[in-house]
Amino acid sequence: MIAFKETAEKNMNKKAGYYIYLLKKSPLTTAGLIIIGILVALAIFAPLIAPYPQDAAGITHVSEKLLPPGASHLFGTDELGRDMFSRVIYGTRISLGVGTLVVCLSLAIGVPLGLAAGYAGGIIDEVIMRITDIFLSFPPMLLAIVIATFLGRNLTNAMIAIAISWWPWYTRLIRSEAISLKQRPFIEAAKAMGTSRFKIMFRHILINSWSPIIVQASMDFGSVILTSAALSFLGLGAQPPQPEWGLMLNTSRNYFLTAPWYSVFPGIFMFITVLAFNFVGDGLREFMDPKLRRL
Amino acid sequence: MWQYIVRRLAIGIIILFGISFITFSVTMVLPADPAARWVGSRATAEQIAQARVELGLDKPLLTRYAIYITNLLHGNWGLSIRTHQPVLKELMTYLPPTLELIIAGMLFALALGLPLGIAAATRRDGWLDQLCRTVSVAGVSFPTFWLGMILQLIFFRYLHILPLGDRLDTMLDMLSPIKHYTGFLLLDSLFSGNIAVFINALSHIILPAMTLAAYPIGLVARQSRASLLEVLNEDYVKAARAYGIKERTVLYTYALRNAMGPTITVLALSAGYSLTNTFLIEALFNWPGLGNYTSSAIITMDYTAITGITILVAIAYLILNLAVDLILALDPRVRY
Numbered sequence: 110m111i112a113f114k115e116t117a118e119k120n121m122n123k124k125a126g127y128y129i130y131l132l133k134k135s136p137l138t139t140a141g142l143i144i145i146g147i148l149v150a151l152a153i154f155a156p157l158i159a160p161y162p163q164d165a166a167g168i169t170h171v172s173e174k175l176l177p178p179g180a181s182h183l184f185g186t187d188e189l190g191r192d193m194f195s196r197v198i199y200g201t202r203i204s205l206g207v208g209t210l211v212v213c214l215s216l217a218i219g220v221p222l223g224l225a226a227g228y229a230g231g232i233i234d235e236v237i238m239r240i241t242d243i244f245l246s247f248p249p250m251l252l253a254i255v256i257a258t259f260l261g262r263n264l265t266n267a268m269i270a271i272a273i274s275w276w277p278w279y280t281r282l283i284r285s286e287a288i289s290l291k292q293r294p295f296i297e298a299a300k301a302m303g304t305s306r307f308k309i310m311f312r313h314i315l316i317n318s319w320s321p322i323i324v325q326a327s328m329d330f331g332s333v334i335l336t337s338a339a340l341s342f343l344g345l346g347a348q349p350p351q352p353e354w355g356l357m358l359n360t361s362r363n364y365f366l367t368a369p370w371y372s373v374f375p376g377i378f379m380f381i382t383v384l385a386f387n388f389v390g391d392g393l394r395e396f397m398d399p400k401l402r403r404l
Numbered sequence: 405m406w407q408y409i410v411r412r413l414a415i416g417i418i419i420l421f422g423i424s425f426i427t428f429s430v431t432m433v434l435p436a437d438p439a440a441r442w443v444g445s446r447a448t449a450e451q452i453a454q455a456r457v458e459l460g461l462d463k464p465l466l467t468r469y470a471i472y473i474t475n476l477l478h479g480n481w482g483l484s485i486r487t488h489q490p491v492l493k494e495l496m497t498y499l500p501p502t503l504e505l506i507i508a509g510m511l512f513a514l515a516l517g518l519p520l521g522i523a524a525a526t527r528r529d530g531w532l533d534q535l536c537r538t539v540s541v542a543g544v545s546f547p548t549f550w551l552g553m554i555l556q557l558i559f560f561r562y563l564h565i566l567p568l569g570d571r572l573d574t575m576l577d578m579l580s581p582i583k584h585y586t587g588f589l590l591l592d593s594l595f596s597g598n599i600a601v602f603i604n605a606l607s608h609i610i611l612p613a614m615t616l617a618a619y620p621i622g623l624v625a626r627q628s629r630a631s632l633l634e635v636l637n638e639d640y641v642k643a644a645r646a647y648g649i650k651e652r653t654v655l656y657t658y659a660l661r662n663a664m665g666p667t668i669t670v671l672a673l674s675a676g677y678s679l680t681n682t683f684l685i686e687a688l689f690n691w692p693g694l695g696n697y698t699s700s701a702i703i704t705m706d707y708t709a710i711t712g713i714t715i716l717v718a719i720a721y722l723i724l725n726l727a728v729d730l731i732l733a734l735d736p737r738v739r740y
Contacts, residue, residue, distance in 0.1 A: 247714070250680040315638075343683065344702065355549075362688070366556075374545055375550075376550030380545060383547070
């Protein structure tokens with residue numbers, strides 16, 4: 110037993126060393142990971158970092174409106190005198206939260222359906238896949254716009270709307286994994302041992318098809334953040350005084366020609382966040398796909 | 405070949421029914437009462453009830469879906485709640501400016517992305533290759549509307565060389581009247597020899613088209629690089645080089661022509677993304693197209709207009725995908 114444990118630990122160390130090696134080979138992925146780490150820290154410690162946390166909640170000081178960036182207001186102030194730096198930092202919370210929730214929700218809808226379609230096959234497969242076809246025949250974002258409009262304008266509904274238009278991608282992905290895995294001997298063996306279908310699907314197939322899902326999810330994080338910001342920009346997502354980046358950009362439209370800082374900073378943060386997730390997603394794809402791995 | 409086309413069309417029609425069912429069911433979960441919106445906020449309960457009958461909202465669901473489908477097929481897409489005008493007619497007036505913008509954006513993307521991709525492929529791992537990789541990741545990471553604002557700041561506010569928005573300077577269409585043939589302002593003014601309008605319209609389309617192009621530029625550069633690299637490894641390219649044919653001829657006549665297929669596919673598929681991107685860009689540049697129409701429909705909860713746009717865009721997307729497949733099917737090497 111002890112010997113087993115030792116080998117296992119050794120393998121773990123080897124594995125960790127391998128990952129570090131891969132990261133060294135791909136500086137952009139490392140940069141992406143570091144940026145995401147910083148953003149997560151900003152989101153968690155926002156009340157400690159933001160100099161005027163009450164401004165993020167919407168307290169206004171009209172006498173200090175549209176001040177340019179300076180020592181007391183690092184990113185300047187908006188049209189209601191609120192500190193842009195504090196609001197942009199708090200915006201990290203919303204965007205990362207939205208990304209996480211939407212991706213999890215889409216996975217929660219898409220993965221079980223994909224497993225069922227791939228493993229059961231036949232009529233179940235046919236029905237589920239035709240439904241995904243219909244959802245995928247809308248251009249990206251359009252369906253989210255329509256659903257968000259009809260559900261009512263707030264951030265929660267925008268997230269539901271994005272998830273509803275996002276899940277079919279995961280269904281397709283996991284279905285193709287399930288189809289190729291279910292032919293494999295270890296699934297046959299599990300079946301022969303009388304393992305329940307449910308357990309085979311979630312325990313054996315799902316666990317073995319995680320890597321493409323993780324890659325796809327990390328790539329989607331950036332797109333989800335952009336889509337939700339776009340909905341807010343159209344007035345469908347976050348509502349004032351929420352410090353959401355897309356919403357800030359929308360209100361800044363009336364002022365940005367005289368107060369450029371108002372639109373520059375929320376946009377830069379959004380760009381960097383999405384860029385970081387895209388770098389990491391790109392890197393993960395290369396790690397997981399031996400054909401693309403540049404070693 | 406014909407069998408393939410017929411099958412694709414049949415699937416397309418089934419999907420259209422699915423789309424119409426989704427748009428129909430979305431309007432069903434509407435929390436706000438469309439009848440109340442139709443008659444306005446000062447209406448009495450009686451007037452609302454009457455509007456409910458007029459709009460057919462009192463009938464059972466399936467009947468309503470059947471009515472909805474027949475009306476759609478007859479070109480009766482309902483009246484806009486906001487303007488009380490036929491939705492289909494309104495959509496047709498707002499479509500040409502949006503198409504003009506999308507086509508200009510695609511041309512921009514091709515004109516910038518393709519040379520970048522070619523340069524990256526021929527000088528692999530050089531600085532242009534690095535630039536190509538950066539542009540392709542950055543292009544898809546830009547929040548489109550933010551990029552538009554930054555371009556407005558640079559070219560309007562600081563350099564004073566391009567207009568802020570709109571499709572033409574105000575008053576210009578009064579000074580030199582425009583004849584409308586296609587609804588495409590650039591084509592119309594060019595054909596009628598109205599150079600003043602043409603140049604003005606051109607200066608107005610540059611910024612929104614550039615903003616729209618940001619996303620496909622990266623895709624085009626990346627795809628043309630990848631497929632060119634693949635083709636350059638083929639035996640016939642090696643043979644052509646061994647014959648001593650000029651490198652330029654090898655690259656542009658032999659390799660590029662065969663590498664264009666996937667590039668065009670990527671560009672055409674990204675047009676679907678661009679279509680929804682125009683919703684943001686048109687709002688920003690005050691471009692009088694479908695996107696702007698959508699934004700106002702969203703703000704006023706004009707649900708007939710929104711479902712109309714959804715169906716129109718879904719049809720456009722379907723045709724686009726079909727067209728891409730058919731163009732590729734014309735290639736004798738692709739067989740179905």
